[in-house]
Amino acid sequence: MSASSPVVELRGVTKAYGELQVLRGIDLAVHEHKAIALIGASGSGKSTLLRCIDLLDEIDDGDVLIDGEVVTDPSVRPPAVRRRLGMVFQAFNLFPHLTVLENVTLAPRRAHKVRRAEAEERARELLARFGLAGREDSYPDRLSGGQQQRVAIVRALAPNPRALLLDEVTSALDPELVGEVLEAVRELKAEGITMLITTHEMGFAREVADEVCFLHEGLIVERGAPEEIFTAPRQPETQRFLRRLL
Ligand code: ADP
Ligand code: MG
Secondary structure: OOOOOOOEEEEEEEEEEOOEEEEEEEEEEEOOOOEEEEEOOOOOOHHHHHHHHOOOOOOOEEEEEEOOEEOOOOOOOHHHHHOOEEEEOOOOOOOOOOOHHHHHHHHHHHOOOOOHHHHHHHHHHHHHHOOOOOOOOOOHHHOOHHHHHHHHHHHHHOOOOOEEEEEOOOOOOOHHHHHHHHHHHHHHHHOOOOEEEEOOOHHHHHHHOOEEEEEEOOEEEEEEOHHHHHHOOOOHHHHHHHHHHO
């Protein structure tokens, strides 16, 4: 690991499901404290890309590196890699039989061997910061979708991951609940959390991302500052994609 290594890096990553080539050679670097937004049509491979970084899917070729270490090497154990990343999915995936506090302290206590008192103190602090004070003892089904997703974000953040991978974290929410979850991601950005985000919320990508990557048929066909991508896209595929959203 060197000071200049990106936190997350993909080099020539390819991935197919059977005959379907989903990622065709992805190069991407997420540097410390940066937020990168991945945009692209449904089916373009955004979720697959995040899953390959978290080693939930096995890549066919190329490398994924975390802090300069090749983690797609067969000698690397996936659980050890996952402990260095925090992933949040579209459908919150909280443990229904655990309270909010138990959901948030589980990984720090089990995987990171943090003492209960210490894990709970950090959990309470984070929950308060994300507007969830007083919810510690609630079960997920007593919470709104927006609250559940904020708990999922806090849970991902609790073990102090090197980066967060956020996959369409507002897509499963009722429209009136989207704002509070976007606000939580703004808070992450303000804290300098390194993030790779997939989203359909273009206004939000524009606001929060340091760099936007447009994925088309398994390739990043255009990348740049949000202002460039959203006001003056150069590639015809990007232009078509953004025009359809208007
Ligand atoms: P996005 O997140 O951009 O909508 P995905 O990464 O979910 O795209 O999917 C990319 C393509 O891969 C889609 O055509 C999808 O149907 C296919 N796909 C995703 N996961 C699997 C899987 N486990 N098995 C087979 N095909 C899959
Ligand atoms: Mg997806």
